[in-house]
Amino acid sequence: MSQTTTTPGLPGQEERAQRGPVLRKGIGPTPTGWFDPRGRALGTWAFSVNRITGLGLVFYLYLHLAVLSLLLAGESNWNDFLEIATTWVFLGLDVLLLFGILFHGLNGIRVALVGTGIVPGRQQALFWAFTVIGTLTLAYGAIHILGSA
């Protein structure tokens, strides 16, 4: 191997030329670095939950299409599904879905208002305002959903 340095022989020279390790917050390798709200503030909690609810809603979209495809298999299959859909467990999942929709939607409005420079310094106030709106809406929705059991 050819010597590329012009001042060979200095102790530690090769080691100093190496790039040191880059520490990351978060769990696992770099692409998952965002998923660790430990030791972080409110904004990152909102950011993490927003991503998780986003993934959940994408999963739900495909699940919803799969369920609707039962209609193609006939009326009896659909009626069987409706029986399951009115159980407490299923309705509980509906409430969870409502939480995901509310959080993702309201947080999205918050980020849009902050992120387009309309109210750049009010992210925490908006978070709590939308939390109140979301909680009240979730409670109203949960009462109606679970009441239909």
Next chain:
Amino acid sequence: MQTMEETVSGTGAVTETRRFRVFRFKRGDQTPHFDTFDVPIEQRTTVLDALKWIQLHRDASLSLRHSCYHASCGTCGVRVNGREVLMCVTAVHDLGHEVTVEPIANIPVLADLVVDMEEFYDRFPDQHPYVRRSEFNPEAAVPDGIATYVRYEDCIECGLCVSACPIVGTTDAYVGPAALAAAQRMIEEPRGADPARLIDWADDPDGAWRCHAAFECTEACPSNVNPAARIMELRGMLVGGRLSFRDREEEAR
């Protein structure tokens, strides 16, 4: 067996001992590791005091960087129990029994707690010429029509915001909060810089648009620069510029 040779701050009023887990890495090491030290502390002991005590009494090879001791030089940024802080103004007494000290994240480690700030400065726009002097005395009367002074020259370039940012933790391509806040400040008050070039620099997928508004940089900033709000202002500027550009195009038709 360890003895308490003297207190960390040198006043003799030892109140208790805390266990420090300190990140260690030297060039040529295969993997980093943590060393543990029991350090006598008193009420006013800072993390920097404690690490200097370790250097003096336990392990002289511990690498750390500091200068001013009063949060104005920005050289002693580390993570203590996962949070970004300046060692010189972080009281050990307020922390738990075990205190974990690591270098800041997202910037390569040179040795132990010292990171390579060259990569941090490489993120800044080309026109970032020098650290500006603060111009206003905060005690001075505020002129009519101005609610308060906002001193965005306060950035001490410590790198804590880059460490805290969850997006820099995902991609090194993102220029990060410190550089964007500096660009926004220069656009606001150019003093010789070219705002159009700075706006072009910021208007990039890995520039102002990569931020996801977690505001973690603002939480970590020890100097109240509020980089996240600066990035949002920058975005507002970019959105406004695009809208006005479209208006001009429509007017031209």
